[in-house]
Amino acid sequence: MIYPAGGENGKERIKGYKSRRAIRDADKARNCFEREHPGANIGIVCGASGLAVVDCDERNGGRETFDDLCADIGCDWFRGCPVVITPSNGLHVYFRTDGVRVPGGSNKLGPGLDVLTQQSGVIAPPSTRPDGAYRWICGFPDPFSPPPFPSVLLERIATQKPERAAAKALQRKVARTTPQIIHAGSRNTTLTRLAGRQMRFMASNEATLEAFLQAVNKTQCEPPLPQSEVTMIAHSIATTHYGPSVLPILWLEGWIPEFSPTGEAKVALALYAMAERSGLMTLTPAEKAVCDIAKVDRSTYYRGRARMQERGAIRVTERGRKNAPIIELLPRAS
Secondary structure: OEEEEEOOOOOEEOOOOOOOOOEOOHHHHHHHHHHHOOOOEEEEEOHHHOEEEEEEOHHHOHHHHHHHHHHHHOOHHHOOOOEEEOOOOOEEEEEEOOOOOOOOEOOEOEOOEEEEOOOOEEEEOOOEEOOEEOEEOOOOOOOOOOOEOOHHHHHHHHHOOHHHHHHHHHHHHHHHHOOOOEEOOOHHHHHHHHHHHHHHHOOOOHHHHHHHHHHHHHHHEEOOOOHHHHHHHHHHHHHHOOOOOOOHHHHHHHHHHHOOOOOHHHHHHHHHHHHHHHOOOEEOOOHHHHHHHHOOOHHHHHHHHHHHHHHOOEEEEOOOOOOOOEEEEOOOOO
16 A cells, blocks of 8 residues: 655655555556656555565664664574665665564664554655655565565564663764763763763663763863762752652553553553653643543543552642642652
8 A cells, every 4th residue: 555745854645645545556556646646755554565664764873773683683584675775874674564463663673773564654766855765775676575574573572671772772872962072161061961861761770870970071071070079960860850760661660560451551651651751750740631641531540540549659749729739650669
């Protein structure tokens, strides 16, 4: 199934072909691309076409992840695959699904290595964008016969830890964006920014965070800040960003097996999303905001919240009828 695409990035479905609508018939496709939308890019609906595409996005560290993946499991998994080079120098590696459910999403195989399935679309050659063209490596594969999605990648997806993927992506981003020499006047600001990134994705406690900052201070700050000042930065960020030694993903993973899927789990996922967005483990969420994210009604929200509090997963402090309550996400005792 295909659809015409365009827009500034060349990927947006053209009006009339959004949602689930796509073209199955060859004559309709010819009419669409030759008469209705000449010059439009060609988009493929992955799931409906029986395809799963590994999308290697170089701008988000995909090439490094691709190399790491080959180092870990070898390169046989993509031999014989139709492969496209994208205008941004990324890769699209095509597989067929053969009816097997392949989990899709961003960073499924690591930072910058997405898996496109289900309703996801992929732009195919000879489509173009202002920055270049999509092109097949070694020309168009005729016949077009991708190999089945390999079990080794399914296993990789099942065991991929999102916080580890985020941590690797952050390491690369920090290396690209942090100056080799941090001069006086920007040392405190730069270390605070790095501390926020570290605490969000990598450092599991204050001691780990401080060790990282002290190393950066010693090797990159010119002249280095006093150790006591770096200790204060680490303490400040660690206690305001998620609280001591707690990350939202660890809170969720610790408690989610205890929650009922119909109520508590939905509310927990909404609170987790809010904590990730704000960078805090203490929230003041409006009732409507939680209900909208969790897609539950008011009564389900309050029942789920009450049960989570009974289990010790959260602490709720009411502040009167006109003020949103304070909700603290509490780590599960190990």
